[in-house]
Amino acid sequence: MALALIFDLDGTLIDTVYAHVFAWQRALAEAEMPIDGWRIHRRIGMSGGLFARAVAREVGRELTDAETEEIQRRHGEIFRGLLPERRPLPGAVELLAELRRRGIVHGIATSGRRPEIDASLEALGVGEETVVIERGNVARAKPAPDLFLKCQEALGVQPVDCYVVGDAVWDLLAARRARMLSIGLLSGGYGADELLAAGAFRVYEDSAELHRSLDELGFE
């Protein structure tokens, strides 16, 4: 069977992690739930429900649905204010273009939602030809395996033939639960050892280094 690549979006292909961290930090501080930046950073990319539960544990009480919704709304508002444009990470545009050119099976599977992710896809030059699975397509976000499994089904490949490419331990944990191999990228700000310990088969700096390493991964 042909190998396939399934990419995370934020922090893997697009340089949005630090803006997300800071936007969450402000939204939570405004709601009088100040949380350390590093604790937010290490939870970026997990499902919103798990994130809200983690926040509740930090602040020591349950959040109401209204509170959760208001914090999410403010996060989105602050994020768009901080980062009106979307910047592809080094090598991401070129890598995706080469995968299309060489006919290497690949897709994107993100905890983000349309229409919020549309600007990122546009910046990456990703169009209708590419399989994109987003939060609205599945019941559970990462670290549940649903996004990756749905993407693999849509690509018509087997889990054992998929590499997940992600920057967060949530991507790597979801990949293990989906019985897929995974590749960690440093471009989301985790340390290499954190990614290896979470099961990454290889760690590269960014998509540019992954691009140069496709042969090491067995892509012909």
Added chain:
Amino acid sequence: MALALIFDLDGTLIDTVYAHVFAWQRALAEAEMPIDGWRIHRRIGMSGGLFARAVAREVGRELTDAETEEIQRRHGEIFRGLLPERRPLPGAVELLAELRRRGIVHGIATSGRRPEIDASLEALGVGEETVVIERGNVARAKPAPDLFLKCQEALGVQPVDCYVVGDAVWDLLAARRARMLSIGLLSGGYGADELLAAGAFRVYEDSAELHRSLDELGFE
């Protein structure tokens, strides 16, 4: 000889790292030098001169003094807009208060400058009684050992009796060059293995965990 603690400030005692990363990212993007968030993150806490040189390497050309100055000015402006208040990291205020109460020798050594650091010191409840060495007191910032050596001299202790407490590999590298032990804190967003690999004797989550662990470090 009595053991002493020398603290870094940003990311170690005060929760400013992610605001600094994002402020640098915006200031550099405005100057048409877009740099990945994670590469900025991993350079926070090094001297401004080394930081500017690293930026120049990323963008592939030398920066003029005027460019460096303008980026630094914009960084400060954006940072103050993003984070008007200073939030101590968990346990920092209580740890410093206990060190004063128990008469444990300690000081702060930061690559930051007065008056920018004054709001942080105030938020921590640090007054005239505490030795604070800042960028203006030494010729070279971290990872040069000057800040820590100057602090140790002011405290009247020997390097061999000092623990440096920091969140960045630059603190730990400077500590080794100063012949001091060091303790890494995760509160600046590095992974534990990165800090251990850079020479940390112990890694704790934050000042609160360090506080609970003073006996493991030999403080009586």
